[in-house]
Amino acid sequence: MSEEKVAIYIPKSLYEKIKKQVEESGGEFKSVEDYIIFVLEELVKEEEEEEVYSPEEEEEIKKRLRALGYL
Amino acid sequence: MKVFVLGIDSAEPELVFGKWYSELPTIKSLAEDGAWGKIASTVPPITCPSWVSGLTGLNPGHLGLYDLRYRKRGSYTEFGIVSSRMVSKPRVWDVLSGRGKKCGVVFVPVTYPPVPLNGFMVSSFLTPTTKSPFTYPRSLKEELFRIIGGEDRYIIDVYDYRRKDPRQLMEELRAKTEHDFKIIRYLLKKPWDFFMAVVMSIDRAQHTLWKFFDREHPRFVEDPELKDGLLELHKQIDEELAKTLELLPRDTAVIVVSDHGAKRMYFRINVNEILAEEGFLKLREKPRRVTSLREADEKGLIDWDKTQAFALGAYIAQVFINVEGREPRGCVKPGEEYERVREEVADGLRKVRGPSGEALNNVVYMKEDVYEGEKLDVMPDITVYFDNLHYGVNESLGHDSIYSLETAKGPDDSNHGEYGILVVYDPEGRVKGRLSGYRMEDLARLIMMLQGD
Incomplete structure (x- = not known):
């Protein structure tokens, strides 16, 4: 991301905890910063009805749910 | 204390604690050594919101969930499929992760896309395809494919079951249960303090196999081979559960729970x-x-x-x-x-x-x-x-x-029932005897209490 950034201070103990999770994430996150941005974005967008499924995926799942009798 | 939860989607108390109780020795002995009873599902008694309510400890009105789908804003009949992103409240594993506990979450409904936690997660049947990122961490997916013999052997769900011959369906559901427990037992070897898995095969089976055992069903079919089909699938889960319990440390609390039950459907x-x-x-x-x-x-x-x-x-x-x-x-x-x-x-x-x-x-x-x-x-x-x-x-x-x-x-032979099953085995004996008055929303508190909160 080339967006302008700002610095924020967090407790060192929290930083250490996150660092540990980043190390255990199997390469999912590159850095603590990466992790924090992901979590905060998740939190901020949670109230939106975000499109998780692509239109094709959504159709596929609806087809299955229809076959299951749910739709 | 470690807590292990097995969710059996749609398991019906009248069958599990009644008609078939003596045929399910693992569940029966957990219940007799611990506690058992009915648990009231949510309104409506559907996989979503029920599991989400149970694991957030919240009424569906806090979640805005009333089905596996939802009406998109500004429309009457444009529907979206519920995803983990719509669950705006913390579930048990979010809270426990925050407290440094290791969590394993496997096939729990409404966990796609998987969210980071202190542990691992494998999404459930709303995973679009095996190509989708359905595990956390992402690399776990490859491990699972290896365990079950390749990506093409990974089973997300059993599809199109209404068009299938009931015998073929039985076979596919048996294979799915076997597949799921293979993965569950593999993942149990990783570190965890809280582990929860949900199996869906009973839910899928009941809509098609109910009419073969229930003589009061208006469309009852006499078929010696399929008469015990639904029972067999229950017994298979009971046996798989027995093998799974052997892997748990002695001081593990065990919960067996369903999100709703089932009953015969007339029209x-x-x-x-x-x-x-x-x-x-x-x-x-x-x-x-x-x-x-x-x-x-x-x-x-x-x-x-x-x-x-x-x-x-x-x-x-x-x-x-x-x-x-x-x-x-x-x-x-x-x-x-x-x-x-x-x-x-x-x-x-x-x-x-x-x-x-x-x-x-x-x-x-x-x-x-x-x-x-x-x-x-x-x-x-x-x-x-x-x-x-x-x-x-x-x-x-x-x-x-x-x-x-x-x-x-x-x-379709059966509808959902308004009660599920709840079996609790607490090595410390804090929960014992016949349970009554439990509601799905109580599940989160029960897990936290057993866990030692």
């Missing part, structure tokens, strides 16, 4: 046909063939400006009043008019009788009687269990009658 009620007949749903033109509500809407057959109420649902009727200011083309004024229209609609549906004129035990819930929370606005205004769930529902239009036996959805 489906074409609820929008009733609303149209009574003038609450205004059609510009009556469809000549069976047409989904979505299609009728797309074709402009519904006059929303004059429609006061419409219903969604396949097993349970969920009625929305077309309220001004809330709905895209709402025409019922909030307040007094809303109350009056809603009462009239509820009254009409409460009086629906069976095809021979027999009285039905219809249960009608008004929104505020069963829901609380900040997302009350999106919840259905009325929920109806026709004949207390012995009758299902169709939302489609263009039927000749208000009753459907076999529908475009295919045959």
Whole structure:
């Protein structure tokens, strides 16, 4: 991301905890910063009805749910 | 204390604790050494919201979830599929992760896309394809493929089961259960403090195999091979559970729970046909063939400006009043008019009788009687269990009658039941004996209590 950034201070103990999770994430996150941005974005967008499924995926799942009798 | 939870989606207390109790020795011994009873599902008793309610400890009104799908904002019949992103409240593993506990979450409904946690997660049946990122961490997916012998052997769900021969379906469900427990036992070897897995095969089986064992079912079929089909699938899970329990450390608390039960289904009620007949749903033109509500809407057959109420649902009727200011083309004024229209609609549906004129035990819930929370606005205004769930529902239009036996959805033997099973084995004996009064929302607190919170 080339967006302008700002610095924020967090407790060192929290930083250490996150660092540990980043190390255990199997390469999912590159850095603590990466992790924090992901979590905060998740939190901020949670109230939106975000499109998780692509239109094709959504159709596929609806087809299955229809076959299951749910739709 | 470590807590292990096995969810058996749709396991019915009357069968598990009644008719088949002695055939399920693992569940029986957990219950006898611990505690057991019925657990009241959510309204509606559907996989979503029930599991989500159970694991957040919250009423569905806090979550805004009333089905596996939801109405997209600003539309009547444009539906989205619920995903983990819509669960805006922490679930048990979010809280425990925050406290440094290791969590394993496997096949729990409404966990796609998986979210980071202190541990690992494998999403459930709403995973689009095996190509989708359905595990956390992402690399776990490859491990799973390896365990079960390749990506093409990974089973997300059993599909199209209504069109399959019941014998073939049995085989596929057996294979799915075996596959799931293979993965569960593999993952149990990783570090965890809280581990929860949900198996779906009983839910899938009941809709097709119920009529072979239940002599009181109106479509009962005598078939020596399939008579014990549903029981066999229960026994298979019981045996797999026994093998799984062997892997748990001695001081592990165990919960076996279902999100709802099941009961025989007689007919489906074409609820929008009733609303149209009574003038609450205004059609510009009556469809000549069976047409989904979505299609009728797309074709402009519904006059929303004059429609006061419409219903969604396949097993349970969920009625929305077309309220001004809330709905895209709402025409019922909030307040007094809303109350009056809603009462009239509820009254009409409460009086629906069976095809021979027999009285039905219809249960009608008004929104505020069963829901609380900040997302009350999106919840259905009325929920109806026709004949207390012995009758299902169709939302489609263009039927000749208000009753459907076999529908475009295919045959269906059973509906969901309003109670699930709850078995708790606590090595410290804090929970013991016969359980009563438990509700799905209590599950999160129960897990936290056993865990030592």
